[in-house]
Amino acid sequence: MAAALSVIIGASSCGNRKADAAAEKEEEQIPAIGFRFSHLEVDSTSLRSGETFSTLMSRLGLGAQDSYRLTTLCDTVLDLRKLKAGNQVRAYYDTLGGTHTLQYVVYEQDMVKSTVFRCVDTLDVWNYSKPVEKQRRLADVTINSSLWNDMISAGASPNLIMNLADIYQWSINFFTLQQGDRFRIIYDQSVCDGEVVSIDTVRFSLFNGKDGKEVAAVLFNTGEGSSRTYWDKGGVSLKRMFLKAPLKYNRISSRFSYSRKHPVTGKVKAHTAVDYAAPTGTEVQAIGDGVVTKCGWDGTGGGNRIKIKHMRGYESSYMHLSKFAKGIKVGTRVSQGQVIGYVGATGTATGPHLDFRIWENGKPIDPLSLNSPASEPLNK
CATH class of the missing domain: 2.70.70.10 (Glucose Permease (Domain IIA))
Incomplete structure (x- = not known):
């Protein structure tokens, strides 16, 4: 009986150690951004007009000496001369024991890429990119008010308009679109955090004008130059001797x-x-x-x-x-x-x-x- 109890207790103890080890391992896992932040206080701001890296870091609470040392680590990571006013910045602080010590700063270069600055212990700088999902979409847009508004109403990104303007720049004058004109498009896009990052490729588009005009655009690479060559249903390139308009605005x-x-x-x-x-x-x-x-x-x-x-x-x-x-x-x-x-x-x-x-x-x-x-x- 005692022997059996000893085995049970031993097995239970072994199981607890495994559970504790698994919990510790899970706790040790570092998020993809490169640091743990659940215990830190975050302050969101943006780069001000005329603000430099050193003045930004001073505003966030980093000393001049550490700020300078970080600049020397940026050579192959980020060109600090190209920081853009208005870009988002997140500062992470340790507030334990009543302190307010700057730990990390994250500068968002764009919707996907960010630069992380470690401001304590061993100073460091690295880039981090969020996961990007590739999607193939179908859009069916009929002009009722404006191409921009109607594109949004159809659930497509307005960024698609510029792609269409480039594809049809020889055959459709976008200044003369009218109510009832219709576009049907098959395209690929990149999405990050639920937001469209870019329109990658328009595979096919069909324009049907209210006046009966029809222009198809089929992507086909002949291997003789540009990988973005579009052809109509008769096998004729959409490229013409002249553009439909000399500017892309208004x-x-x-x-x-x-x-x-x-x-x-x-x-x-x-x-x-x-x-x-x-x-x-x-x-x-x-x-x-x-x-x-x-x-x-x-x-x-x-x-x-x-x-x-x-x-x-x-x-x-x-x-x-x-x-x-x-x-x-x-x-x-x-x-x-x-x-x-x-x-x-x-x-x-x-x-x-x-x-x-x-x-x-x-x-x-x-x-x-x-x-x-x-x-x-x-x-x-």
Whole structure:
């Protein structure tokens, strides 16, 4: 009986030791961020405008000597000259025994990546990245108010808009989208802590316009250059000789007309251009490859003006620019999408906008109705 009791007690004791060891092991596990923080008090703040690393650390309670030592450890981890005002900062303090000692500081570089500074014992600095989930999604968006609002209503990230604008930059003018237009998209996105970090790849998109226009975009890599080549259902690349618009911002304030009342002079005259209203400084892009034939002041009211000669008898003009891009002058060869200048209100203008014009063999044509020549079809 005594022997049996001894065995039971021994087994029980062994079991308790195993349980204690498991508990200790679990307690010893360090979170992925690199330190335990459940017993620490956390204070959330953000980097202030004009604040440096040393002044931030001083504000959080770290001495100047330790702050300097941390800067020497950052060489291969974080460029302290590139700290961004407004980025989130978390400071962790030990408050046991009535103290308030700074232990760790976490600087969030972006939604995924953070830099951790250990401020006690052996000073150290390291980067930490949160887990990122890859998702494949389907979005079906019909325009009712605006593409931005309707994208959110459909449960998709507005970040997807810029991807679509890039894919369809030769075939759809996003300034002229109207109620009833529809996009259906299959795409991949990265998600961190329930927030969309990025739109990685648009696999397929189908645009159906209210006017009956249909444009499909199928991602296919031919192995002959860019891995982001999109083709229509007939195997023709969506890339065209000209972009649909010379900038990616805002709205059309005036359209092509042969009898428009000028907003400044009040006279009725031809306005063979499309005016894009946009903030001063908005980048203006060349709609196609070509050579700059004019770059300077236009004395007829156009202000700072650039004119480009393209292939097949086409020319394009960009007026009221605030300034020209670096290196742009008469004789400069430019490529499609290259920034050539910036929106302004120079010359005769009521506000910042771009006066954009196109000629075909010397005849002005409506940029919004331009049927841009296509590129070569996909080889079978």
